[in-house]
Amino acid sequence: MLQATLTNERAEHKRATANRIKKIIAVALGAVIALSFFFPYIRFVFKDSVYALSGLQLATVRGMRVAGPQMSGLVTIPLLTRIAVIAGVALALLGIVLLLLRKPVLAGTAYILAGITPLIVLITTSNIQTAVTSLNISEISVQYLWPFLGTLFLGIISAVLCLWTQGTERLAESIFKVASCVSVGSVVVITIYILVTGAPAIAQIGLGEFLFGREWAASSEKFGILALILSSIAGTAGAILLGVPIGILTAVFLSETARPGVAKLVRPAVELLAGIPSVIYGFFGMLVIVPAIRTFPPFQGNTTGDSLLAAILILAIMVLPTIVNVSETALHAVPISYREASLALGATPTTTIFKVTIPAAKSGILAGVILGVGRAIGETMAVIMVAGNVPNMPSLLGPVRFLTTGIAMEMSYSSGLHRQALFAIGLVLFVFIMIVNISFTYISKKGVQMDAE
Amino acid sequence: MEMGKSKITIEDLNLYYGDFHALKGVSIEIPEHKVTAFIGPSGCGKSTCLKTLNRMNDLVDGCKITGKVLLDGEDIYDPRTDVTMLRRRAGMVFQKPNPFPMSVYDNIAYGPRVHGIKSKQRLDEIVERSLRSAALWDEVKDRLKKSALGLSGGQQQRLCIARALAVEPDVILMDEPTSALDPVSTLKIEDLMDDLRSQYTVIIVTHNMQQAARIADNTAFFLLGEIVEYSDTRTMFNQPKDERTERYITGRFG
Numbered sequence: 118m119l120q121a122t123l124t125n126e127r128a129e130h131k132r133a134t135a136n137r138i139k140k141i142i143a144v145a146l147g148a149v150i151a152l153s154f155f156f157p158y159i160r161f162v163f164k165d166s167v168y169a170l171s172g173l174q175l176a177t178v179r180g181m182r183v184a185g186p187q188m189s190g191l192v193t194i195p196l197l198t199r200i201a202v203i204a205g206v207a208l209a210l211l212g213i214v215l216l217l218l219r220k221p222v223l224a225g226t227a228y229i230l231a232g233i234t235p236l237i238v239l240i241t242t243s244n245i246q247t248a249v250t251s252l253n254i255s256e257i258s259v260q261y262l263w264p265f266l267g268t269l270f271l272g273i274i275s276a277v278l279c280l281w282t283q284g285t286e287r288l289a290e291s292i293f294k295v296a297s298c299v300s301v302g303s304v305v306v307i308t309i310y311i312l313v314t315g316a317p318a319i320a321q322i323g324l325g326e327f328l329f330g331r332e333w334a335a336s337s338e339k340f341g342i343l344a345l346i347l348s349s350i351a352g353t354a355g356a357i358l359l360g361v362p363i364g365i366l367t368a369v370f371l372s373e374t375a376r377p378g379v380a381k382l383v384r385p386a387v388e389l390l391a392g393i394p395s396v397i398y399g400f401f402g403m404l405v406i407v408p409a410i411r412t413f414p415p416f417q418g419n420t421t422g423d424s425l426l427a428a429i430l431i432l433a434i435m436v437l438p439t440i441v442n443v444s445e446t447a448l449h450a451v452p453i454s455y456r457e458a459s460l461a462l463g464a465t466p467t468t469t470i471f472k473v474t475i476p477a478a479k480s481g482i483l484a485g486v487i488l489g490v491g492r493a494i495g496e497t498m499a500v501i502m503v504a505g506n507v508p509n510m511p512s513l514l515g516p517v518r519f520l521t522t523g524i525a526m527e528m529s530y531s532s533g534l535h536r537q538a539l540f541a542i543g544l545v546l547f548v549f550i551m552i553v554n555i556s557f558t559y560i561s562k563k564g565v566q567m568d569a570e
Numbered sequence: 571m572e573m574g575k576s577k578i579t580i581e582d583l584n585l586y587y588g589d590f591h592a593l594k595g596v597s598i599e600i601p602e603h604k605v606t607a608f609i610g611p612s613g614c615g616k617s618t619c620l621k622t623l624n625r626m627n628d629l630v631d632g633c634k635i636t637g638k639v640l641l642d643g644e645d646i647y648d649p650r651t652d653v654t655m656l657r658r659r660a661g662m663v664f665q666k667p668n669p670f671p672m673s674v675y676d677n678i679a680y681g682p683r684v685h686g687i688k689s690k691q692r693l694d695e696i697v698e699r700s701l702r703s704a705a706l707w708d709e710v711k712d713r714l715k716k717s718a719l720g721l722s723g724g725q726q727q728r729l730c731i732a733r734a735l736a737v738e739p740d741v742i743l744m745d746e747p748t749s750a751l752d753p754v755s756t757l758k759i760e761d762l763m764d765d766l767r768s769q770y771t772v773i774i775v776t777h778n779m780q781q782a783a784r785i786a787d788n789t790a791f792f793l794l795g796e797i798v799e800y801s802d803t804r805t806m807f808n809q810p811k812d813e814r815t816e817r818y819i820t821g822r823f824g
Contacts, residue, residue, distance in 0.1 A: 462733065
């Protein structure tokens, strides 16, 4: 008994020492972060001028004077960059203070936040590149120096040390929490980024002109994306119109009528469809669907084959696995007792499927359809390869350009307002996807229950 | 034994689930306009026997049947039998209430609609008549368009009975219809069965011997896939002929 108490005390003592060391290291690392504020943080290399700015300078200077070929201008430092740099140091100092006040959990949080600030700097400084492009300077590179990496890594290490003093369980919990924050954080960061990069072009072009302008001609500064929006909608709607009946009936086959052996073969085949890279679909479209449309007797001579129809057909195949999988799950979730009740009333199996099973699974099936819409509207590569990519108003046999393909086609060579307009298309696409996903969440919450009339 | 005219005759029925011999040479005559109860311990074959009467066993993989089941003298296992027609004539109520996730009205109208009745007026009549027969009309007449899933368990089960009545069957098969219900709902369903006997032939599978004693005219005792004893209920419970029956009904079984 005595022996046990002694050992415990010794372990306790050991732990206390270890914790003290961890805290000291964490304080020291915090100090390093704070000091790095005064050392060069980012280096901007313009054509013939180089600026290496420390955190302090990033926070205080008005901007960088840069001479372009025709004009020179002041490249301002984005406000968010300034805030992020100051926040990095402030949070590191806060971490030190909190540690000294014996609040290791709060200190750890402060350190993590400090460690995130370089990432915000990273995102926001990319805006400088856009600003510089508008001065017609093409050569710019941004280099991040050691205080940047230091804040990132030392912040995270200090945070781990702080939380570790609370025991490994607490540390593990925190790591789970951070992992989830990374996922959620990515969404938030991407959303903000798209808003920030897309909004200026919309402001400059005018929302009405941008969304409802019928002409997209980068060379003459005409940025109307109505044709792209309508093509995307038409393509998606067509794919859903074709894909949904086939998908639902496949799901019915798999879940209701197929013998187990057959279902075991068909199900992986459908799942394989989901795994095929979209460029392969594009190939198939180019080599099979497009020529087939071109030479299909009623269409012959009216179309080159690169058309909205080709895009619809390829997208209809691509949405199948999503619709089949989600619908099958929904059908499986319908209680056997519903089917029994229907059959016992003298309904045939087919009547049972269409009058009871499918209606009972309808919200699940609808969720599958919405996910399919998401897939179709976001698809880029396969569409580029079959749709012809001319920004026309959509017509079934004519070439069309989707929102996605509009971005992908021109991003590599665009600059200035043109480039920003592409970001703005991204924003529009993002809004579409958000609507799709929100409706998915809303519908799937309702579960398999069917409403009464 | 209160016999009267025989509605269903089972002759030497054997049923196999794969290798398992679930019913062994079952023969029984079930009289018209009576309540017949099947009792026995779990796994004795009473539910299986009930399901052979509307061929719900067809849905089970690997189920094989020999022997004859006659409904009004016609063999229901004859290859020419229309299963849909059979199930119309032999309605079924299940152990757990299983209303469709639809409105009360649509639940009742489902069967008639499936069988081709489209007229709104006729459907209205059928719905009202069926709900009245199931003693549910007064409770649901103001909420016919609301979801049936919002009803209480007992109401749901009476709805299921009404739904079965709506296709105008001759026979009603009930598979432990009150085992998922509270005593008050159970009593209501038992009263209902009492009323049903005037128009329908009712066969009920039950675990509850008091229930069989209260409502059944005749009772069959199943054990290990065989009918041990079949007689009118009073005789069965007062003077069982077989020792096994006596042990079961006095709770000294096993």
